[in-house]
Amino acid sequence: MYEAVIGLEVHVELLTRTKLFCRCSTRFGAPPNSQVCPVCLGLPGALPVLNGEAVDQALKAAAALNCRINRISTFARKHYFYPDQPKGYQITQTRPLAEGGRVDLGAFQVNIARLHLEEDAGKSIHTPECTLVDYNRSGIPLIEIVTEPCLRTPAQAREFLEHLRLIMEYAGISDCKMEEGSLRCDANISLRGPGGSTAVVEIKNLNSFRAMERALAYEIRRQSRLLAQGKAVAAQTLRWDEAANRTVVMRSKEEAGGYRYLPEPDLPPLILDEAAIARACRLPELPLARKARFIGAYGLSEADALILIGDRMLADWFEAAVAAGARPRPAANWVLGEVARLRKETRHLPFTPADLARLIDMTERGAVSVAGAKKVLAVLAERGGDPEQIVHSLGLAQVSDREQLAEVARQAVAENPDAVRDYRSGKDRALRFLLGKAMKLSRGRANPQLLRELVLQAIADAERL
Amino acid sequence: MEITQEQVKKTAAMAKLRLSDEEIESLHRLLRELVARSAGISLPEEEASTAEPGEAAAAPAPFSRPQPGLRQEEVVALAPAAERGFIRVPRVMDHE
Known part of the structure; x- marks a missing residue:
């Protein structure tokens, strides 16, 4: 019987206004090479x-992942030749900004080996005839987060990556939009058994949680x-071929020596003072703390709290509705049900x-x-307005008049004698x-309890008649 | 550190360069000279280990606003080929 040994390398684009080493904008979606x-x-x-803003963001990430921050870190050139790399090397860090972190997920813990700053490459679009390159992404600040090979199942890897995304979002470090490439993941996997371990295989560019989980599961089957x-x-x-549902060989695995790392002569070492490190450690409330507060302060179930914190916008909505006077449990039900559904349909x-x-x-x-309230919410989602006015304009005001009901x-009883007979039987x-x-x-306007x-x-x- | 001809060939392969035997021989000689000359130079990483805050380190720049760089037409003019604002290069999708 073999055990999977999985480690992740996660690239997170930092939310900064300018690139890592220049003042170019980091705005997504601009015309190519502009x-x-x-x-x-x-x-x-x-x-x-x-860029000092990128350093601050990276330090915040290190603190959020409970890493030990190195007072001195250094930059290096990692050489490889590819059209998306205009210099012929990528500026990265050999002595990393931070090391030795951990993320506690309750059932298991993930150890972070290192976290370092580096610049992103350009974006390549492959067509049947040629490759088109856009350098707007070139130099965007990234952090690379490398875990220890401590994950044992594809499900664990997915849970960790989803939680990592939440941490980054909550701390304001990245928007983590996988579809825009601001969160990217490579996975290393080998199998370990009584006779030793297999060689490590790297799966690159896993661009969704589902792709990562499926690619790892496929590799476990293939290697077994x-x-x-x-x-x-x-x-x-x-690489993972989503359409074919299998991994495909890109190349033989590169050794570190193949990249010919050299100290970056144009960048002196980054030396941090205690004030910068202390500043980084002032973090906003992170997802697990928020979940605990939702359960403790609002009396939500573990399941509801978990779903709410998993979507920051919904969690913010829930708290704002409670702050506006709604009772927490009905507020959670409405946010997780109708509000989540309407947002999916209308986005705004x-x-x-x-x-x-x-x-x-x-x-x-x-x-x-x-x-009736669901109908009002649908109207609100479509065009906004005043809830009371919509209730009245749609004639949805609930009837609680005893005589009228x-x-x-x-009338309902008189018109349906068969049903009355069935009920009595x-x-x-x-x-x-x-x-x-x-x-x-x-x-549809009757107060249901009174009507019953x-x-x-x-x-x-x-x-009696 | 000794530079071998095999290392020159491997580096050339990674750089997607096809070299003749003469070119390999010539580059081998040059690289050996370069490495021999740089062997005595101390590396910044070693210096950093004894550095104090403020020494030998540039403070990160407090960048506030983006600044315009090159215009798209200036960028594509630098390239051998371009298409719709992109730099056009031979197809480089990794082999399968």
């Missing part, structure tokens, strides 16, 4: 200057099969958490039914049918 200068194009004579056949696993660099929500709090209050006062209940479903008929007669009471009363009265 945010470049002699420094990030590697033109002769250009000299890099380290090779071992069962008595064959060796070659040390290779692979033209109503506020305060609007939601007012709507929840109206349902709790019996001024509108839950079904008693008449509706009597013990069929509970017949009562739901009668309640449905009565609700329809009230045009009055329908049961009408059945009893009909029996």
Whole structure:
């Protein structure tokens, strides 16, 4: 029986206004090659200057991952030849900014080997005829986070990466948009058994959580099969082919020596003072602390709290609705249900958490039914507005007038004698049918609790007649 | 550190260069000379180990606002070929 040994190398683009070594903008989506200068194009004579904002962000990431921050770190040139690398080398760090961190996920812990600053490469678009290169991304500040090979399953790797994304988002270090490449992951995997370990295989450019999990699961199956056949696993660099659902060989795995690391002569060592390190350690509330607070302060279930913190926008919405007066549990239900669904459909929500709090209050006062409130929310999502006014304009104000609803209940009972007979003979479903008929007669506006009471009363009265 | 002809060939392969035997021989000689001359130079990394804050280190620049660099037309003019604002190069997708 073999055990998987998995380590991740995660690249996170830092949220900075300018690139790592020059003043070019980092804005995503600009026309190709419109945010470049002699420094990030590697033109002769250009000299890099380290961006302090990137250092601060990297230090914050190191603190959030419980790393030991090195007071002195150094830059180096990592040489490789590829069109997306205009200088012929990437500026990275050999003595890293931070080492020895950990992320505690409850069921397991992930140890962080190192965290260092480096510059991103340009973006290549491969067509059947040629490769097109855009250098706007060249020089964007990255941190590379390298874990120890301490993960044992693809599911663990996914859970860690998802949590890492949350930490980066919560700390304001990166927007971690995998679809825009601001969070990228490579995975190293080998199998360990009684006879020793297989060679380490690297899977590059895993651009979604699902792709990472599936690629690792595939590799475990492939390597297990090779071992069962008595064959060796070659040390290779692979990529995941999503369409073919398999890994594909890119090249034989490069050794560190192949990159011919040289100290970067144009950048002196980065020497940090205690004040800079202390500043980095002032972190905002991180995801697990927020989850604990949601459970402790608001009485949410572990499951609801976990889903809420997993989507920062929804978690912020929930807290804002509670701050506007909504009770926490109904607020969580509405945010996780209707608000999450509407956001998926419309992407932009033209109503506020305060609007939601007012709507929840109206349902709790019996001024509108839950079904009616969902219709109001749909209108709010479409065009915004005042919840009370929408309730009135749509005629959704809930009817709680006893006399009015008693008449509706009597009519529903009188018009459906078969259902009344079925209910009396013990069929509970017949009562739901009668309640449905009565609700329809009230045009969906009846207070459901009161209507149920009055329908049961009408059945009893009909029996006495 | 001794530089071998095999190392020259490997480096050339990584740089996607096809070299003749004469070129390998010539580069081998040059690289051996370069390495021999640089052997006595101390590396910044060694210096850094004894450095104090403020010594031998540039303070990171407090960049605030992006500044315009080169215009797209200036960038593509530097390249041998371009297409729709991109630099066009021979297809380099890794082999499978």
